[in-house]
Amino acid sequence: xxxxxxxxxxxxxxxxxxxxxxxxxxxxxxxxxxxxxxxxxxxxxxxxxxxxxxxxxxxxxxxxxxxxxxxxxxxxxxxxxxxxxxxxxxxxxxxxxxxxxxxxxxxxxxx
Amino acid sequence: xxxxxxxxxxxxxxxxxxxxxxxxxxxxxxxxxxxxxxxxxxxxxxxxxxxxxxxxxxxxxxxxxxxxxxxxxxxxxxxxxxxxxxxxxxxxxxxxxxxxxxxxxxxxxxx
Numbered sequence: 001x002x003x004x005x006x007x008x009x010x011x012x013x014x015x016x017x018x019x020x021x022x023x024x025x026x027x028x029x030x031x032x033x034x035x036x037x038x039x040x041x042x043x044x045x046x047x048x049x050x051x052x053x054x055x056x057x058x059x060x061x062x063x064x065x066x067x068x069x070x071x072x073x074x075x076x077x078x079x080x081x082x083x084x085x086x087x088x089x090x091x092x093x094x095x096x097x098x099x100x101x102x103x104x105x106x107x108x109x110x111x
Numbered sequence: 112x113x114x115x116x117x118x119x120x121x122x123x124x125x126x127x128x129x130x131x132x133x134x135x136x137x138x139x140x141x142x143x144x145x146x147x148x149x150x151x152x153x154x155x156x157x158x159x160x161x162x163x164x165x166x167x168x169x170x171x172x173x174x175x176x177x178x179x180x181x182x183x184x185x186x187x188x189x190x191x192x193x194x195x196x197x198x199x200x201x202x203x204x205x206x207x208x209x210x211x212x213x214x215x216x217x218x219x220x221x222x
Contacts, residue, residue, distance in 0.1 A: 033209065033210070035210075035212075041214075042196075042198065042212035042213055042214050042215055043155065043210070043212040044212070045209060045210065045211065048209050058209065059211070090154045090155070092154075092155075092210070096204070098160075099157040099160075100145075100147070100155075100157060100210060101157070102154035102155050102156065103154055104153070104154055105153075105154050
């Protein structure tokens, strides 16, 4: 199993540009989540999904969209990038209350 | 969501045991207690979890107070590789995928 994969690893955007961060898992997990981590801070939940077709907002959802058309994929879309969205983004997946598996992260810089 | 309180930082000597405390006085009867750690420049990784009874695995032990209002993560012999930020997180079944991270405890291990 590849586990949780995220692409790209690094990205630089200009203010106002849009992009999609990709997240995929091959463990058939129903739960998937997106977090952001600002320097020196803990992770904050952006959006999460409890299964294909079902998503909900986390603590900091503004400026981000998600969809879950398949069990495996959970892309995060930045609609109009802002410097405040400069952060490291982590995707995670799990089955039930068991282990949460995290991806390696995407380091995003918005100029 | 029930909250957790952890010390900001702790120090340990290599090959000595480490006890990382976590207070969760508002825990509900069905909250699972999870511990994750984040090594520098990596995504969080699962350490251990439990509900009521103490738990052991190859990485650590989890001691849960009888009233469940606190827990302690025990690393039996700290190594330099154990230097990380340790997060104590409560997970409610049905809210899986919705981890709320606090600031965590930064563990420094001295050779």
